């Protein structure tokens with residue numbers, strides 16, 4: 001045993017050495033300023049919320065529908081510039097949750113949102129109104145400012161003929177920044193859309209001092225951060 005009570009094995013690594021390595025790793029990560037935005041991804045059951053998040057954070061797609069249980073999140077890290085790193089915490093939730101209504105706890109600290117409907121099921125576009133109303137009611141930035149929102153017309157790889165003709169007006173009337181025809185399957189327009197949304201969240205943060213995710217929320221993700229992206233599963237207690 002050494003003076004710290006650690007067993008000497010001759011080779012391998014002891015606890016004190018591990019702490020030193022962790023300190024170095026932490027310092028390396030600290031060199032850039034980290035900004036964390038929470039982005040909620042909402043819409044009806046099966047529209048492709050989880051698939052969009054998986055495509056964006058892990059470059060993966062699965063054709064089987066495994067309904068999301070409760071809520072969870074994944075993180076996408078963007079090297080914003082030489083001194084700034086932006087972590088997008090993408091929150092996923094079961095589309096069945098109270099039919100278009102989520103608790104305020106789910107929305108806490110939300111900086112931006114993605115509304116998703118399915119181009120192959122027109123009723124999911126009609127329900128966007130409910131999701132939007134719920135979101136606007138429960139998420140307000142300081143001074144009553146609205147968060148930036150983008151609208152995804154997903155499954156664009158199957159058909160775009162069903163695109164609602166009034167979508168442009170709908171977005172203008174409801175202060176939705178942009179709409180996109182997306183496909184999680186064929187990786188269409190998801191990166192472009194997320195960059196626009198991150199830019200809008202960044203503008204709010206810089207110009208209006210919008211608060212970011214707090215330390216206690218960030219700690220959830222730090223346990224396992226060892227790559228550009230990660231996924232955390234959370235129970236559905238608050239949905």
Ligand code: GTP
Nearest residue numbers: 046047048049050051063065067068095183184185
């Ligand atoms: P819930 O968690 O139940 O609310 O559903 P969700 O919105 O997370 O949907 P999910 O991502 O699980 O996708 C539902 C089904 O649609 C799955 O079978 C996916 O493979 C399929 N899907 C999702 N996105 C696309 C897409 O862009 N194109 C096609 N063709 N299928 C997709």
Ligand code: MG
Nearest residue numbers: 049050067068
């Ligand atoms: Mg899901």
